Amino acid sequence: SEPAVTGLAVTGLTVRFAGLTALDGVGFTVAPGSVHALIGPNGAGKSTCFNVLSGVYRATEGGVRFGGTELTGLPPHRIAGLGVARTFQNLALSRHLSVEDNLMLGRHRLTRAGFASAGLRLPLARREDRAHRARVRDIARYVGVDEHLNAPAGSLPYGVQKRIELARALAMEPRLLLLDEPVAGMNGAERRRMAEVIARAREDLNLSVLLVEHDMGMVMRLADEVTVLDFGRRIAGGTPSEVQRDPAVLRAYLGA
Ligand code: ADP
Ligand code: MG
Numbered sequence: 408s409e410p411a412v413t414g415l416a417v418t419g420l421t422v423r424f425a426g427l428t429a430l431d432g433v434g435f436t437v438a439p440g441s442v443h444a445l446i447g448p449n450g451a452g453k454s455t456c457f458n459v460l461s462g463v464y465r466a467t468e469g470g471v472r473f474g475g476t477e478l479t480g481l482p483p484h485r486i487a488g489l490g491v492a493r494t495f496q497n498l499a500l501s502r503h504l505s506v507e508d509n510l511m512l513g514r515h516r517l518t519r520a521g522f523a524s525a526g527l528r529l530p531l532a533r534r535e536d537r538a539h540r541a542r543v544r545d546i547a548r549y550v551g552v553d554e555h556l557n558a559p560a561g562s563l564p565y566g567v568q569k570r571i572e573l574a575r576a577l578a579m580e581p582r583l584l585l586l587d588e589p590v591a592g593m594n595g596a597e598r599r600r601m602a603e604v605i606a607r608a609r610e611d612l613n614l615s616v617l618l619v620e621h622d623m624g625m626v627m628r629l630a631d632e633v634t635v636l637d638f639g640r641r642i643a644g645g646t647p648s649e650v651q652r653d654p655a656v657l658r659a660y661l662g663a
Contacts, residue, residue, distance in 0.1 A: 414439045415460075415583055415615060419469035422455050422639075429455040431639040432469065437583070437632075442609060442616040444626045444647070447636035448659055453619040454496055456636075457585050460617070461493045462486040473583060492581035494572040496588045496619075502561025506552060506571055509560050510543040513575035543578055550574040550604055566597035570604065577608060583615045584608075590622055602628055623651070635659065 415437040422430040430452045437443040445453050458464040460471055462483035471478040478486055492513075500509050547553040550570050555563055560571055569589060576584055589605065590598040602625055609616055609629075620626050626633060626647055633650040635643040637659040643650055650656055 414474070415617065416472045417456070417460075417469070418471075420456065420459060420466055420471065421468040422452070422459060422464060423467045428639050430459070430636075433634075433636065433639070433641050434469075435634040435641065435644060437615050437617050439615055440609070440613050441631040442605075442618055442629050444618045444620060444630035444633045445636065446620065446623075446626060446633060446650075447642075450638070451636040452639040453636060454587060455639075457493060457587050457617075457619065460486075460585055461491065487579060490580070490582035491585065492576035492579040492583070493585035494569075494576050494587055494589060496591065498565075498568050498572060500560040500568060500571060500575070503559055505557050506547065506560050506563070506574075507540070507543060507556040509571060510547060510575050510578045511539060513578035514539050514543060546574050546577050549608075550577065551600070566593045566601075569593060569597075570601060573601070573604065573608075577612070581614065583617065585617050587619045588621065589618070590620065590625055598622065598625065605629060627651075 417436070418434050420430050420433045421428065433452070433456065435443065445456060447453055455464060459466050460478065462478070462481055462485070466479045473489060473491060476489055478489070478491070501512065544553060544556065547556055550573055552567060552570050552574055555567060560568060563571070573586070573589065586605070590601050593601065605616065606629060608614060618626070618629060630647050633644060633647050634641055635650055635653070635656050642655045642659055643653040645653070
């Protein structure tokens, strides 16, 4: 069959820090338009994997291809430019900027004229800026944070900030979305709301999603496929229900 055009393929990914192997020959693929969950106990290497995929960390060995392009070795802005957007396990919003400006920052890579010339009030830049702001407002409405557009991001409740992070990633018009624990620290109602937005965005925007999540309910509900890591190694993979009854997974989680 033809190689997946917008799919992600991770092969033999190894990341070593001084004296520690955080990822050890990990491989998996994310099919276009699918949700793939990356799970495993704390310290398994999930965030490290995200950091390699987004260009924050360098792979010691192995490769990452997205839509036919090798991502390993590219700087973060080049990877973002290829349509890979991420959220962080810990909030990474600019707390003092308004929600709207946070989303505009997410959109930066699409702004041909750039914000500097927008500041000089060149007519084209102004028109582009208006178009971007309109799109950012649409995305805010889509994610349900439009009522907060003018508020400083840091002044809002934690659950709202997590959705703003998602909105900022969507403002980049990504093809692949990397979500690191999107519902961590949220209550039940906030979790359901976030799950709905992710499921809807995936359908409407035909996104591929790589999801790191501890909430197995979320994983069961959202993921088509699951990869399980433990101490940097891939110990299991399959559909959510296959993985849930895999003895290796039970051992990893129960520490047996
Ligand atoms: P997870 O997200 O699955 O909880 P991480 O990827 O954050 O796991 O961490 C995997 C391992 O790599 C841990 O032992 C962690 O301490 C280590 N690690 C992560 N980042 C660094 C770093 N920058 N320097 C040294 N060790 C790191
Ligand atoms: Mg982590």
